[in-house]
Amino acid sequence: MTCGDQAAQLGSESQKDKYLPSLSKLHKVCAYALTEPDYGSDASSLNTVARKVPGGWVLNGRKRWPGNSSFADVLVVLARNTSTNQVNGFIVNGGSPGLQISKIENKVSMRMVQNCDIELKNVFVPEDDRLPGANSFQDLVNSLAFSRVMAAWVSIGIAVGVYDACRRYLGERKQWRVPLAAFQLNQEKLVRMLGNIQAMWLFGWRLCKLHGSGKMTIGQASLGKAWITKQARETVALGRELFGGNGIVTDFHVGKAFCDMETVYTYEGSYEINALIVAREITGISSIRPTSRL
Known part of the structure; x- marks a missing residue:
């Protein structure tokens, strides 16, 4: 629900038209990736970065705990813009090249939710999938x-x-x-x-x-x-x-x-x-x- 809220509040009209209908009907699953292995409460210090390239962005970094991300169709990933040093939001499609997701094992709580570790290695995100309303933390x-x-x-x-x-x-x-x-x-x-x-x-x-x-x-x-x-x-x-x-x-x-x-x-x-x-x-x-x- 948080992921869909992010798209609704921070996304462009074209992004809302593209993603929200399928998410609201549960035809697709969305995960929200903010927390990192080394940054939880201090989330604003996140290390995942987004570098501007022709036609979009390249993301590198790690995330931890996004719920149900092992089968998510879409992920909202927060990353630090290397040009402005501000935290921006990006829509990453599940299965994107360079996106590696592994389920966190041995939980004793909320076992039905598949929390995961995520690694992004040169994951390309088109310019159209950057959240325009997310320009700072x-x-x-x-x-x-x-x-x-x-x-x-x-x-x-x-x-x-x-x-x-x-x-x-x-x-x-x-x-x-x-x-x-x-x-x-x-x-x-x-x-x-x-x-x-x-x-x-x-x-x-x-x-x-x-x-x-x-x-x-x-x-x-x-x-x-x-x-x-x-x-x-x-x-x-x-x-x-x-x-x-x-x-x-x-x-x-x-x-x-x-x-x-x-x-x-x-x-x-x-x-x-x-x-x-x-x-x-x-x-x-x-x-x-x-x-x-x-």
Whole structure:
């Protein structure tokens, strides 16, 4: 979804006409390549470069973590323009010569998503496939704000699923000849989960209203992503506790959700990075770049 959003917000009209219809109907899959092996939170320091050549651009570098890129038809790749030193966006077709993609193995979370390592060796991109709205890293940051809201809603969905599973489980499983739902401590945890979900839902709804009216700031999006995923993480952890030993197996859904929530808590900016973005907006002081010590 982020990849399609990038094309919609930063692409030309001809690029939108060419790519968005098939992407919106899921006839084609798109992957978004920003993070690199050595640059995650410090994404603006990326090393992948784009060199201008007759008729287009040549890309060289490495990317890590783009979801489902192993079978993507199209990739949006961010690279540093060697002429301007600014970060630009490029549309790369899957299977392009010089594009090497390998699936990351041994994940314990979000296993259904095929995250990959990508290497670009002299990959040619026609001039028509450069995103004209991506002329700096700030352009890309602005377009990514809503993807943080989407990550927040993913967490809400995971938390709601765990809550529903817990409510059924506590009513069906018995210990000492009574349902687990009869115990006061279990009831308190269930109520805490529901309170978290209601608060997360209202926060997510408010962010969508702000975005729809064009009033949402980057700090508000980061606050939503940071706080909602934090509350969802607590909610899912409570659910795992309520399931006892059954909470660490995939049979009852909760064990898988517990692991998946760790991924959502981290991607689209970690809790700490998003918190610092919010703090920068409300104080006017940036503390994201620490002073190096030699």
